[in-house]
Amino acid sequence: MKNLHGNAMVGQSGGPTAAINATLSGVIRGVLAAKETIPTLYGLRNGVEGLLNERFVDLTEIFKEEENLLTLEDTPAAALGSCRYKLPKPDADRATFDRILEIFKKYDVRYFFYIGGNDSMDAVAKLTAYLETVDYEMRIIGVPKTIDNDLVGTDHTPGFGSAAKYIATTIKEIVRDCAVYTVSAVTIVEIMGRDAGWLTSASALASLSGDGPDLIYLPERAFSLEQFFTDVKAALAKHPNVVVAVSEGIRFADGTYVGASAQSGAKDTFGHAYLAGTGKFLESAVKSEIGCKVRAVELNLPQRCAAHLASATDIEESVRTGKTAVPAAVSGVSGHMMTAVRTDAPYRVEISSSPVSAIANMVKTVPDAYINVAGNGITEAGIAYLAPLILGERTPVYENGMPKHFVIK
Amino acid sequence: MKNLHGNAMVGQSGGPTAAINATLSGVIRGVLAAKETIPTLYGLRNGVEGLLNERFVDLTEIFKEEENLLTLEDTPAAALGSCRYKLPKPDADRATFDRILEIFKKYDVRYFFYIGGNDSMDAVAKLTAYLETVDYEMRIIGVPKTIDNDLVGTDHTPGFGSAAKYIATTIKEIVRDCAVYTVSAVTIVEIMGRDAGWLTSASALASLSGDGPDLIYLPERAFSLEQFFTDVKAALAKHPNVVVAVSEGIRFADGTYVGASAQSGAKDTFGHAYLAGTGKFLESAVKSEIGCKVRAVELNLPQRCAAHLASATDIEESVRTGKTAVPAAVSGVSGHMMTAVRTDAPYRVEISSSPVSAIANMVKTVPDAYINVAGNGITEAGIAYLAPLILGERTPVYENGMPKHFVIK
Numbered sequence: 001m002k003n004l005h006g007n008a009m010v011g012q013s014g015g016p017t018a019a020i021n022a023t024l025s026g027v028i029r030g031v032l033a034a035k036e037t038i039p040t041l042y043g044l045r046n047g048v049e050g051l052l053n054e055r056f057v058d059l060t061e062i063f064k065e066e067e068n069l070l071t072l073e074d075t076p077a078a079a080l081g082s083c084r085y086k087l088p089k090p091d092a093d094r095a096t097f098d099r100i101l102e103i104f105k106k107y108d109v110r111y112f113f114y115i116g117g118n119d120s121m122d123a124v125a126k127l128t129a130y131l132e133t134v135d136y137e138m139r140i141i142g143v144p145k146t147i148d149n150d151l152v153g154t155d156h157t158p159g160f161g162s163a164a165k166y167i168a169t170t171i172k173e174i175v176r177d178c179a180v181y182t183v184s185a186v187t188i189v190e191i192m193g194r195d196a197g198w199l200t201s202a203s204a205l206a207s208l209s210g211d212g213p214d215l216i217y218l219p220e221r222a223f224s225l226e227q228f229f230t231d232v233k234a235a236l237a238k239h240p241n242v243v244v245a246v247s248e249g250i251r252f253a254d255g256t257y258v259g260a261s262a263q264s265g266a267k268d269t270f271g272h273a274y275l276a277g278t279g280k281f282l283e284s285a286v287k288s289e290i291g292c293k294v295r296a297v298e299l300n301l302p303q304r305c306a307a308h309l310a311s312a313t314d315i316e317e318s319v320r321t322g323k324t325a326v327p328a329a330v331s332g333v334s335g336h337m338m339t340a341v342r343t344d345a346p347y348r349v350e351i352s353s354s355p356v357s358a359i360a361n362m363v364k365t366v367p368d369a370y371i372n373v374a375g376n377g378i379t380e381a382g383i384a385y386l387a388p389l390i391l392g393e394r395t396p397v398y399e400n401g402m403p404k405h406f407v408i409k
Numbered sequence: 410m411k412n413l414h415g416n417a418m419v420g421q422s423g424g425p426t427a428a429i430n431a432t433l434s435g436v437i438r439g440v441l442a443a444k445e446t447i448p449t450l451y452g453l454r455n456g457v458e459g460l461l462n463e464r465f466v467d468l469t470e471i472f473k474e475e476e477n478l479l480t481l482e483d484t485p486a487a488a489l490g491s492c493r494y495k496l497p498k499p500d501a502d503r504a505t506f507d508r509i510l511e512i513f514k515k516y517d518v519r520y521f522f523y524i525g526g527n528d529s530m531d532a533v534a535k536l537t538a539y540l541e542t543v544d545y546e547m548r549i550i551g552v553p554k555t556i557d558n559d560l561v562g563t564d565h566t567p568g569f570g571s572a573a574k575y576i577a578t579t580i581k582e583i584v585r586d587c588a589v590y591t592v593s594a595v596t597i598v599e600i601m602g603r604d605a606g607w608l609t610s611a612s613a614l615a616s617l618s619g620d621g622p623d624l625i626y627l628p629e630r631a632f633s634l635e636q637f638f639t640d641v642k643a644a645l646a647k648h649p650n651v652v653v654a655v656s657e658g659i660r661f662a663d664g665t666y667v668g669a670s671a672q673s674g675a676k677d678t679f680g681h682a683y684l685a686g687t688g689k690f691l692e693s694a695v696k697s698e699i700g701c702k703v704r705a706v707e708l709n710l711p712q713r714c715a716a717h718l719a720s721a722t723d724i725e726e727s728v729r730t731g732k733t734a735v736p737a738a739v740s741g742v743s744g745h746m747m748t749a750v751r752t753d754a755p756y757r758v759e760i761s762s763s764p765v766s767a768i769a770n771m772v773k774t775v776p777d778a779y780i781n782v783a784g785n786g787i788t789e790a791g792i793a794y795l796a797p798l799i800l801g802e803r804t805p806v807y808e809n810g811m812p813k814h815f816v817i818k
Contacts, residue, residue: 082589177714180491208809288679305586390810400617401799
């Protein structure tokens, strides 16, 4: 297949991560290395929203300096902005796709790279399907990112390793914090992950060198309050400071979210229903059943944006994933998502690709082999899978005592 | 005054910080350097609780290796354990003090170093007062630590700089995270500090190189919901992603905590009253009044235990404070708290000491000159005070992708 000459576009979509800009940097690096074929790389402001509104920046211009790319790689969240806009089905709303094609033609765009999670891969699949029906040659590539690590067809996703490193380190620090008093106390740490327990499983890594959480609950197992009380009491019998890592998405056997079940219909002073959350629900449950000191901690946004503690392995792979997407597209690959193919002993990752149609709209959950029989901990196989992903530290440039970020104005 | 020969004891008390072990390391270093005068340094397990129960470890033995001291300096929380035990007044319960004196005599203890915040300085003051009434020569020194920075008589407290660096960096990362979408949204970040707004004021540092929070509210100013709505609306008119930093301890003009006022008396499914917290209250308030997307984030425990992001300035000063306490005591100082005396341009800190009786049980709040007239931001004078305290990064040893900690077994 001969080289296709034309410009490229890149967009970022879905929730921010600590590594999505590293992947963007990779795409920019890939295009800069292929400038004979791809003269200009347009960055879409707010993903598909920016595409439809022709809001672009010229990334080939902004990132002429290597220094800017390095700073971008240490900057959390989507530097181009993100969106939650979901492309319609091509046969339901052909006009939107015709409009996109018009814009591609107007800017002589032959390459389209979309960095994101499941919804973004769905957009890539739809755009690919549409382009097969028109007479315009283009290459469309999905470049994965999600802290949730829930995309199928790839060993793991860019962004997950950095979130996992933040969670493992923070749990390790919280375990030290909780260890200082002698009175019985339960600390419940609520971790992101609505459908898959990957992020929560990373809390187990804290036990690799020091003390990890006593109990870990993932959405992959039905949650039983009775078993939870039994587990916590057994842990308290061993030592006074029990730390529990729990996924926000755990559900009871009947499928209801544990977090949702705390709602009693009660309203606050503004008339809004109280939304307790999983951690707060379990805090109240422990207070009732056990009566000891108990505290819920929600790790919240820092899980996905703590770039100061990014995994060097994750950032390197994220850059490489973006960078590899460009020659793949130039060589004729289209309608694919970039994937990570792993070998162990020693850990090594090769970047490849797979048809996005077999990837989009599916969820990869934590396999049984990684969860202990009791459903309250991670097995050695799980730890072996997770451990290499958080290795290595970045050395961001600090300015005024804080990491320097690159902001695209 | 001639040298007083005898052993020493050191304890840690109050809430954990990222720097309290650095101060402990300093005391150990100081004693190792004075071993002709002080042969043994006993570490009290869980502060005064360990003193009364004779639960000690021999720190001079455990920390013979420099490497262990360095790892200890990067380990968060109190390695000796902490306590919330409050010493009684000497005239109300002389027996407790007689018991302490008996233990001091039994172990030939002539030096007592107590690392902690306000309650610990109160213990130092009481012990000093008691010892003046008995015929046993001893030197009692309070070594400050508190992330709250609310001790009088010193420019700032060990532990504050590291918490401030974590808060400034995390706010900066959250601002980037929130900037990715185009829809109007308010993110409310709740920061520790019941009586003083020092920690919350540190969020302003994020603006030094990049974007900081739009609005900052401290407990030093009465909080008005009407003014808050006006402020948030004005910020939303400028850009869609508004970030608000708010102290957990803000109060209305009538003195009630904003967090407490969310309580409607409503109960959850376990029959416990909902405790919303300041951030959650303001989230609900914004939802009612403005109706845009709104989210509350509580920084919680990581503020005080995120040693991986400690301020090198803070850790160095914490070690130096502990280390300086020993020759001070040997030279005859007693009943004092170690203090930081600052000069600016360039920033420099000299460690000195002041009588603890003039320090204990007082709270140093953020001065008027550091808060803007509108009561929703920090002045340049405030930023100038804060900025040097977060400078410099530690390089902890990483093991399995997480910082290595030293645990006293």
